[in-house]
Amino acid sequence: MNILVVNDDGIRSPGIAHLVRALSERADVYVAAPAGQRSGASQAITISEEIFVRPVEFPCAEAAYEVVGTPADCTKIGLQFFGEQGVAMDMVYSGINFGSNLGMDTLYSGTVGAAMEGALTGVHSVAVSVDSHEASHFDVACELALDVMSFVRTKTSPATVLNINVPDQPREKIRGIRFTRLGGRYYRDIFVPSEGGGYRMEGAPDAAADDRKLLDVTALAEGYASITPLAVDNTRLDLMTPLAEAGFGIRRRAEASSGRTPESPSEASAGAAAE
Template identity: 50%
Template sequence: MNILLVNDDGIQARGIRELAEELSSAGDIYICAPDRQRSGKSHSITIGEHVYVQDVSFPGAREALQTTGTPADCTKIGLQFFKDQGVNMDIVYSGINLGSNLGVDTLYSGTVGSAMEAAVSGYPAAAVSVGGHTPEHFEAARALARCVLSMKDEIPADSLININVPDLPKEELKGVLITRLGHRNFKDGFRLQEDGGYRLMGNPQDFSQADTAYDLAAFAQGYASVTPVSFDRTNMKWLASLHADRFQY
């Protein structure tokens, strides 16, 4: 089995190394990741600029590339460059991300964006994240990522699996819940800094008492959240009530 790993935290991040270590016994690991932190890049790709690609060594990987591109660029490059060498990927993982990717965060997330690029390209894909920007507990996230291998052929062509695990020892987790994306508004804004620049800062809502059918609440209450995510953003309920005769030109 050939497994491509990508991320948005950069090729030196702990999370991608944890994931490579976990999956290396299940197949051949190939890496394509940014040369630096690229979080918040969503599903953006580089157009009109050069992207530079370099071979690097990586523990547990047969081959590894680092690029100056976005996370989605890394997915495209990894799939293309390794395929040119005769290596066809069976599945693509993004992560393990340092910090959760829940609810509307998935719209901004480079982790989800790079996994979504794999889904758009026709490959089974999973995004895996652990809560907190300096997490210590990767055991459960590693195990859940490995579980995806047994169901890779069941992942619909337009979708990915989004896994979020609280930064807790696995024995302290309450379990795993299959969830839908929730919605939260950050109380945030761009704040003036001492150097004259502005920095986006804020805090999320509290979901400690909310319905655990949603990923945000499940995660906040100590569960690992598993959410099927599709790139078809059509509002099917609204679609049924829209009529072309309301739009005139």
């Protein structure tokens, strides 16, 4: 089995080194990771600038690329470049990230974004994070990354990303695993002046008041690891019928100039019957 490992903390981050070492016990591992820190890049891709790619040595990896680009760029480049060498990837793993990716974090996260890019191209993908920006405990995160491998490949659609978050605690202090949905963690953000004359964003997470047991933010706060299945398709299918029944339509030229709203299907039928 072939696995592409990406991240957003950069190719020299200890987190990605731990993950590659663990996964190499089960598969041939290939790496494509940013040249530097690219947290907060979400699923952004580079379309107006050149991307520079160079091969590098990486312990326990079959081959590796350092990419001057976003985490999602790394996923795309890794899948293409290694694919052109005859290496088709069975899975994409993103991480291990320094800092958790919970609740609304997942919208901004380069770690989750890189995994989503893998899923978008039809490859089973997993995101892994440890709940500290100075993390020092990676063993449980690596263990869970290995444990979910078979489940992801046989029980989930490629359009699903498993998002794993683990407390930065010794194994004996982690209370267990919860299978969760996204919690309401938002941020109180402000921009403050920096020494260079610009501004830097600062902020702190602000958990919503309705956090409950099945939310990822609650699980980590209470000392549990969290596994959340995320979908690539964000469509609100429950709104399809109400939208169809709302009577939206294209205004005819005369209606648009008069400011009239287009007739709803029921109004049009009533008018026709009156004639």
